[in-house]
Amino acid sequence: MPELPEVEVSCRGIAPHLQQQKITQIIVRDRRLRWPVPEEIDSVVGALITKVERRAKYLIVHTAAGHLIIHLGMSGALRVVPANTPAVKHDHIDLVLESGKCLRFNDPRRFGCWLYSKEHPSENHPLLRALGPEPLTDAFNEAYLFKASRGRQQAIKTFIMDNHVVVGVGNIYANEALFKAGIHPKRAAGKISQRRYEQLVPIIKATLAKAIEQGGTTLQDFTQADGQPGYFKQELMVYGRGGKLCMQCSGRLKEIRLGQRSTVYCPSCQR
Known part of the structure; x- marks a missing residue:
């Protein structure tokens, strides 16, 4: 998708x-x-x-x-x-x-x-009026995400994929951002410190911006408006790589289902 x-x-x-x-x-x-x-x-x-x-x-x-x-x-x-x-x-x-x-x-x-x-x-419109902030705007920042997470037992991966919290952080980019931030995808959003949110938010922004620059990620159906494929797939470090070696520590990446979505992470690099 x-x-x-x-x-x-x-x-x-x-x-x-x-x-x-x-x-x-x-x-x-x-x-x-x-x-x-x-x-x-x-x-x-x-x-x-x-x-x-x-x-x-x-x-x-x-x-x-x-x-x-x-x-x-x-x-x-x-x-x-x-x-x-x-x-x-x-x-x-x-x-x-x-x-x-x-x-x-x-x-x-x-x-x-x-x-x-x-x-x-x-x-x-009912489909749009209750959506959260755009991730590449100033409205999405470390203080906002930390405050929104307080008291939330929801896993951090599904939390940042919630369009009422922030829009557009889909499965591919949530996997990638959490890996780069070193955060375990099952960690409760409310248990993550402000310091770690200060690391995570810029990584989410940079990951999405890089994907846009590369023309998106071609996995199955997506091509650009001119018919050309996106090239961000070449940048993926964890998504779609379950069971393969981690590019950082050479440990084995683990794949689980979280929120009914495929989730890949490194047990050594993500805590």
Whole structure:
């Protein structure tokens, strides 16, 4: 499933093609996504796209006539192609632009979504309004995370993956950040000292920033908006390496299930 860096890379890839372009048509070939694609998305036809941004793992296309909310789900991908490019299997939606190009959404598993909001969704839409801070902003800092963790018996890995605490720290990057910080993924969030949070927060930020710089992590389905793979997979130190040797101590990495997600850590390096 695409995580925050992959969605950010997609956002940066499509934004220059969409911003300041008029929407001339929306073609919906299959409304059966995670939620049925609402008829209201046609409200933006004829409107100018003023901005494309990411909030958590959602992409938001802003117009004066309303806002489109897009989620890639588990296997969704966005491509900017000439509008007359023949559709292929799983090409469910085209956002056709006055430029003669279109934003095409392909999703084999149909767990993605295209929704419409009349009001600004970050402030009003139920999927977005209760989300935590963005991890690459000043709102996400050591003092905030330490305070939010007090009294929490939840494992630190699932704690930093909670979108109400901070958005976008998905499974891949939680594994990597905790390894680099030397924190055992099962440690209770409320038992971790402020000093260790002062180490963890900059590592989370740096890990996500590096992944964005590298174009994301290609594991199964993700490629960039131009069709190229992300290269952060080459940087992974623990994720997907259960049973292999630790790159720091040469001990054996251990893989467990935590919060129903694969978790890989080094018993020697992480305490």
